[in-house]
Amino acid sequence: MGKTMKAAVYEKPGKITIKDVPVPEINDSEVLIKVTYTGICGTDWSIYTGKYSADKLPLIAGHEFSGTIAEIGKEAIGLSIGDRVTADINMGCGHCFYCRKGETLLCPEFSQLGIHIDGAFAEYVKVPWKQVHIIPEAMDMLEAAFIEPTSCVIHSMKALDMKAGSSIAILGSGLGSLHAAAAKQRGAAPIIVIGRNKERLELAKKLGADIVISTEEYPNPVARVKELTNGRGADYVIESVGTSETYEQAFEMLRPGGTLAAFGITGDDDFMRINPAKLVLSEKKITSSCAGVGTDWSDAITLISHGRIDPKPLFSKIMPLDKMEEALNLLQKDRSLVKIFISPVVGSEVVDL
Known part of the structure; x- marks a missing residue:
């Protein structure tokens, strides 16, 4: 485009x-x-505080986003200028052992876009065309900006492989x-x-x-x-907080033979203490997931657009791009807020949702 844009x-x-x-220049x-x-994620706070991706700074963060296509590379198929879209932020090399296994x-x-390479806290963002998902008419653009976290939850549920009629305990009342x-x-x-904040628990x-x-x-x-589970513990437990203490609580509240899903991200120096004998004798299982990828995105779009998952109760505010830093700090100060969206197109007003 040869132009400039506003970016945080x-x-x-x-x-x-x-x-x-500069507005990003795209290749074919x-x-x-x-x-x-663009929704603010806990990861954006971790980048801001230097806990995560500090080696990638300076960086335009932001990975939970929606928008419309402004330019298309020559190799792109099935996309048109003006399409309402979001994009899978997760990118691999495409040819290593793991990529070939899916x-x-x-x-x-x-x-990841917005975490390791420039993202969407800006007027424009560029992505590989194969990562793009067109948004159905039944979905609005705020919901579309929430597909990424929904895909992460879906990926975790697939890893958990939970059976119908099972009890589940979830630590954390944000994404929990x-x-x-x-x-x-x-x-x-x-x-x-399980959570601390009364408003979040009501949500x-x-x-x-x-x-x-x-x-x-x-x-x-x-x-x-x-x-609440007849003395046994829950069949399944999801840890969605990210502290050593809550991980240890999650393991203890899991029934013998149950499965724990590790979801919350801790610091590099945090560790979870487990008695190996107790793990062996109880036959408890632990699985983990770190992001939604591939079909998790199309599944998230289907569930939201058909009303099977309605994330709107979690939406708190829309704030303009120039209030990016204020929005980050507001989320830390007021824990009743869950999701604040940053927008470069709303002017200067803060919109309560």
């Missing part, structure tokens, strides 16, 4: 600058997307509420969500939780989960 550039830990940068295998909305997330050259919605679709009962009920447990009332919720 993470210059270094603790510093974001709103500045004019890429498309340029005019951004409508395990893109394990590729040694794995990279979305896990509850997905668990309801798979026929889980009861669905127990978890709206999205599918049968029972919520406040850690203000139950600082160690293990005994309460066992009480």
